[in-house]
Amino acid sequence: MAKSLSDRLLARDPRAIARAISLIEDEAPEGAELIGRIFRHTGQAYLVGITGPPGAGKSTLVDRLIAELRKADQTVGVLAVDPTSPFSGGAILGDRIRMQAHAEDSGVFIRSMATRGHLGGLARTTAEAALVLDASGFDVVIIETVGVGQDEVDIVRMADVSVVILVPGTGDEVQALKAGIMEIADIFVVNKADREGADRTAASIEMMMALDDGMSEGWRPPVLRTEATSGRGIDELLATIHRFRAQSTDTLGARRRARSEWRLREILGRQFMHHMESQVLGPGEFDRWLDRISAREIDPYAAATEMTAGVLGGRVSPCGKLGADSSSFPQGDTRPPDADSSSLPQGDTRPLSIDHVGIAVADVEASLKFFTGVLGLASDEPQDIASQSTRVRFVDTGDAKLELVESLAPGSPIDKFLEKRGPGAHHVALRVADVRATIDRLVAAGIRMIDLEPRRGAHGSLIAFVHPADTHGLLVELKQPASAAEAH
Ligand SMILES: Nc1nc2c(ncn2[C@@H]2O[C@H](COP(=O)(O)OP(=O)(O)OP(=O)(O)O)[C@@H](O)[C@H]2O)c(=O)[nH]1
Ligand SMILES: [Mg+2]
Structure with a gap:
């Protein structure tokens, strides 16, 4: 009898792993089923998130990390995520060529992932792909993602340790870091340290941290310098990752729990939307609500309240029937307080x-x-x-x-x-x-x-x-x- 996909995956068969990730990317129901079968085998891998602006040298650096980890007999799975690219093909090409040194190595698996639909979707597929690599028994799973904006935060949040890479330069990038990335960075790396201005960039990161009094006690993100092309500083980066891992054993559980919460909420949200679209709203009804919003007949809060009232047992219809006008029926508490002068019971989302x-x-x-x-x-x-x-x-x-x-x-x-x-x-x-x-x-x-x-x-x-x-x-x-x- 042929072995099942999950069995082959657990045995770290690269073709099974690739197939599993494709199922997840395609949002195939088999993907969700597969997660169900492999989930209890996960939680063993250490997830390293690497993020930074385009061309910072992330892939070169990951390539170096892979080599170092392999020397220590650690297996490595890599997800190269590009939220800016609609095609995984482009990312694959660059990263594959750069990392092809490991192509023959069964202890290494590299996969590129790119935007499908919205970014929340990419963060989710990345999380699930990481589960696949985790279940496949890779000791370390590296998630490389482009950018340093809020968009990438969701992806990097999935890691057990987050490494933010910057390069010597204008300092604008350091400024841009303020939004979101600050809280998630556990380690800063100034790559291309062979270039002019590495010290200045490192100093501005240090300064920014000094200004941020919101920084929690305990681990203070170190600012390292690397030269990914020559490999200089990589051993120190790896040692720092190990140090972070060792000191964060107490907080790792909380971090993973927060990650589970984020995913559970995301899945619930998605299932709720699916239920709305397939069970509550009739064909084309979602679009008709959109039409009414576009025509300024109804505001989005009121529309959402009426639409969700249907889930709670009422009937919903966007056009022309009872339940159509937000002003006519008790409102739920999702509207802004000044949206309606109605003093009807708040929280009562029944249309009538x-x-x-x-x-x-x-x-x-x-x-x-x-x-x-x-x-x-x-x-x-x-x-x-x-x-x-x-x-x-x-x-x-x-x-x-x-x-x-x-x-x-x-x-x-x-x-x-x-x-x-x-x-x-x-x-x-x-x-x-x-x-x-x-x-x-x-x-x-x-x-x-x-x-x-x-x-x-x-x-x-x-x-x-x-x-x-x-x-x-x-x-x-x-x-x-x-x-x-x-x-x-
Ligand atoms: N001078 C110098 N060049 C580097 C260094 N690290 C990487 N590079 C070069 O920078 C360029 C981009 O490197 P990548 O590793 O592709 O960068 P990346 O961040 O993965 O790029 P994207 O995935 O496209 O965002 C390549 O030409 C590398 O050779 C370094 O330490 N010093
Ligand atoms: Mg890259």
Whole structure:
């Protein structure tokens, strides 16, 4: 029987390793499965991150490190990552030629990786490729990545030790380091030390560190000088890496845990997006939300809130239906505080919630014997609603309320209802943030309204009834609570 890919990989078969990394790069489901099978074999390799501007001599230096590590009988896997290149081919060519000295060595594996989609994706594929090399039993895994900006930080963060390479020159690069790279650098290297200005560059790094009072106690990143082409300083760099490794055994666990957290969050985010796109949003719906954002009909926060409301059990639709307008429904807490004057419950991301169920009764006070007396529910004070000739009393169930409604005048809607159907469930009230906007949208959708204009309901709310002919027989009240009503 043919050995499985994971078995061959664990036996450090270079073709299996290459195939595994390709599966990961292609985001093939087999890639994720493979990670599942090899994961428990990982955690043995020491991950060395090497980052620096283009042409700083990273690959030359990595080549030297490989040679040194091989002398010490250590196996080495290398991932050369180029976030700026859309093709892995270019990077492969340069690095392969430079590192071809190790081509015949089974203790060395070199692979180039380049941008696929967004950068977060590259950081992830790099992390997973590193797992593959780790499981394959390489003692040291080197991740070489171009650049010194924030973009590369995510990639370098995956390493157990981060080496930042600079070259003698303008000093601009040292300035550029301030963003992000500072915190992740464990070792600085000024390569091309044979060139003019190496001392100045080293001095400006030292100065920058001295100015940075945010630097934690303990390990102080040393600034080394190397000449990758001649190999000068490489032994010291390797010794420094070993020294860092030895002194960081206590912190290594925390560092790897932080890395796991970053990856778990990244995977969760991706799976959530996938779920949104495949299960929640209909075909083309994502684009329609984008259209509405482009047309300035809705802001991205509101759009995201409404879209995610669908995941939490509601229905989502970007166009023309209920749920379409952010101003109409309770908002989640993802919007900026000043985005909406709605004072509806924060954190309630349901597109519509039931405010209350109206129950027509002959006599509100008499009905309380059951609702408060027997069921033990609390009720508020009775209130007369002139616009409907009714007296109402709300009973609190802890969730949606019950509205007990009694007619105060012959011929009122409740009076007619009682006459025709007798006491019982009369209507369901849905809470909306902007009743007028909701009316407009329903009318535009061809739904008939009993009230085209909102009127005053209990407790200062604004209400409007939808015609039951268009709601399958259910009388629906739209209710904009007082606090939201006042704001408009
Ligand atoms: N003078 C001098 N040249 C060096 C040194 N190290 C590397 N170089 C040269 O610098 C050039 C770039 O080296 P690479 O190793 O390709 O640099 P890199 O950082 O990997 O480049 P990218 O991967 O393209 O970002 C090559 O021509 C090297 O020979 C050094 O210490 N001194
Ligand atoms: Mg390179």
